[in-house]
Amino acid sequence: MSWDDLKGLKYYLGFAVVVISFYIYSNLVGWRWLNTTKTTHEQGASRSHSRGYFYHK
Amino acid sequence: MSGSNYTIACLNCGTVNTVRGKAMTLAMTCASCKYYLRLGKWNTDRSIFSFKAEPAIPLGKKGKFDGVVYEVMGFVVKQETKYHYKWREYLLFNPMQGYAFLAEYNGNWNFVWPVEHGPKEGAPEIDFYHEDNYYRLYQKYRAEVVYARGEFFFDVVDLGESTVNHEYIAPPYVYTLEKNQDSILWCKGEYCSPGEIAKAFGMPVKTLPAKEGRGYTQPVITGFRAGSLIIASLAILILMIALQFFFNGTAKEEVVFSGTFNRNELKDQKFFVSSSFDLKGGTxxxxxxxxxxxxxxxxxxxxxxxxxxxxxxxNFSKDIEFYSGYEGGESWSEGSTRGEAFISQIPEGRYHVNIYPEFGTSNESFSMRVTRDVSSLSNFFVTVLVLAIFPAVFFIHTHIVEAKRWEDSDYSPYTTE
Incomplete structure (x- = not known):
């Protein structure tokens, strides 16, 4: 592969760098893109409410 | 012939023609009556060409290719003897570099120059490798000159009629072989866009013949070779595999909670609450x-x-079910007794899990295990898939274009006959 080829592929290689960087970031923060588990986020009840029904196993 | 070494008076019309190529010129046409003549003897057998054509690049025009200035010495129109299609060739000359050609067909150009040593001995029947390129035989033909104007360093008319031409292409390059009983001449060529030709001669591109279709040596894409894209794609794939091995190896997969819950311990409560556990190591x-x-x-x-x-x-939910039986002499089962839920991007901190269960008919318990920092393969496959789109589209496009390119050839590797 020559330098001219690298220059010709610069857009693809640049795209690859962006995609791979995103992949690395996602793996570092535990982000699975295609997740079959549907998760909702909400600012929930207070800690004391939960503790009221605390069941230790 | 009459006159000095560098002028010739036409016997047909008497016009005195200056020979720009001096002693190198072996044939030329009269500037006035267009009569074709060979130096040293008159061409008494041939009348003036019945076919008429005008060169798009004027004779005497100078153009620069790879830093070398060439002058247009001659112009010929050739016709293939089997299918009768025509193309145009310009003879170029530089005192230091010698001669070269510009060949034009349907507005597609090739800059062609003779090479001292051919890529192969004799005339390869089909194809050959040379200088990291795979050359395939594109066409084999005889041609006749139907029009000539200017000066030539060989008898362009007789030479054209006595030779068999082979053209081997590896776009943007072409090797041409002109072979007759006495000699073999190899030339190498490279595709030039109309813009490059116009720039070389300092003339507007609109004065050149309009480009029709794709030139037979026109590369599918300029800027890189297909082999380089394959190498780059393989390198990226290897990098991705290495990264995935790294993430698999460094994932802690730490079990932070594991417990079993019984239905009878639920009593009048609606949900279980796990013990607290710490999630560490960032998100x-x-x-x-x-x-x-x-x-x-x-x-x-x-x-x-x-x-x-x-x-x-x-918040998330999980539904698992398992059924089995024995029917028609065969046992069967469906579903599973296990299920998993994956939750992305959970920040570090102290957590517990509230579980709101719904039991079926006979089951009285379940177990839950919480694992921190679990590796995933799906991102790997998605990334590889995304990165494969461009090479895949490129090679599909290349295949379509190449198949189209070879439609005009008798030696197409894309036909299955």
């Missing part, structure tokens, strides 16, 4: 595995993973 994934000893039964639960510091809840 990471969490996987919750659920197992229920089901026998033709189901189990469903809503889960709330709760950050005890911020109160943020991550």
């Amino acid at each position: 990471k994934s969490v996987e919750v595995d659920v197992y229920a000893p089901l026998v033709n039964d189901w189990f469903y639960a809503d889960f709330a993973l709760i950050n005890e510091t911020t109160g943020m809840e991550y």
